[in-house]
Amino acid sequence: EVRLVQSGAEVKKPGDSLRISCKTSGYTFTDTWIAWVRQLPGRGLECVGIIYPADSDARYSPSFQGQVTISVDRSVKTAYLQWSSLKASDTAMYYCARRHSSHEAGDFWGQGTQVTVSS
Amino acid sequence: SYVLTQPPSVSVAPGRTATITCGGNNIGDKSVHWYQQKPGQAPVLLIYYDSDRPSGIPDRFSGSNSGNTATLTISRVEAGDEADYSCQVWDRNDLWVFGGGTRLTVL
Numbered sequence: 001e002v003r004l005v006q007s008g009a010e011v012k013k014p015g016d017s018l019r020i021s022c023k024t025s026g027y028t029f030t031d032t033w034i035a036w037v038r039q040l041p042g043r044g045l046e047c048v049g050i051i052y053p054a055d056s057d058a059r060y061s062p063s064f065q066g067q068v069t070i071s072v073d074r075s076v077k078t079a080y081l082q083w084s085s086l087k088a089s090d091t092a093m094y095y096c097a098r099r100h101s102s103h104e105a106g107d108f109w110g111q112g113t114q115v116t117v118s119s
Numbered sequence: 120s121y122v123l124t125q126p127p128s129v130s131v132a133p134g135r136t137a138t139i140t141c142g143g144n145n146i147g148d149k150s151v152h153w154y155q156q157k158p159g160q161a162p163v164l165l166i167y168y169d170s171d172r173p174s175g176i177p178d179r180f181s182g183s184n185s186g187n188t189a190t191l192t193i194s195r196v197e198a199g200d201e202a203d204y205s206c207q208v209w210d211r212n213d214l215w216v217f218g219g220g221t222r223l224t225v226l
Contacts, residue, residue: 035215037162037217044205044219044220045162047213047217049214059214061214061215062120062212062213095161103150103167103168103171104150105152105164106164107164109161109163110161
């Protein structure tokens with residue numbers, strides 16, 4: 001059974017650093033891309049970026065380039081999304097999703113990680 | 120950047136058919152995927168490659184794509200179909216591009 005399990009909710013202050021995780025199981029981790037998706041409160045879905053675990057090739061949507069870093073640890077089959085200096089505007093739900101190897105859609109999703117940034 | 124446009128809301132009576140559109144420039148040349156998201160839950164893939172359904176998705180859900188509009192059709196709507204529905208395409212610059220989402224209300 002394919003599963004993506006994300007780390008728990010976080011409450012941080014502006015300027016803090018943060019790394020959230022997405023632990024995968026039930027498939028070959030290096031076979032296909034993992035995406036990170038942001039959902040602002042009451043808003044639609046936005047792609048933060050994607051990463052190919054086999055070679056750590058990471059690509060970012062223009063709005064997020066330079067704002068976050070996506071990485072993987074192949075030894076624990078886990079993808080990460082990190083910030084070096086959080087802003088209040090980063091407050092959102094973040095999802096990871098597996099991109100299907102053929103049709104490119106997100107066929108399995110994590111349960112989401114709520115990130116709250118407040119002074 | 121590539122933009123997908125969805126109506127913010129659609130309302131339908133139980134048992135009737137709901138149609139949710141997703142507009143984009145020559146979207147018919149792209150593969151469109153659809154997701155259902157219920158409150159407090161992660162998105163679920165409903166339709167991929169314009170009209171294919173993952174296993175476990177009822178055949179009441181169908182999709183089409185042509186010209187500048189892709190369409191998600193939900194037949195014999197049930198109360199449990201009340202949710203947000205989002206379309207998505209792949210763009211080489213913007214990666215996954217999502218529509219703004221449509222809230223389906225079952226009257």
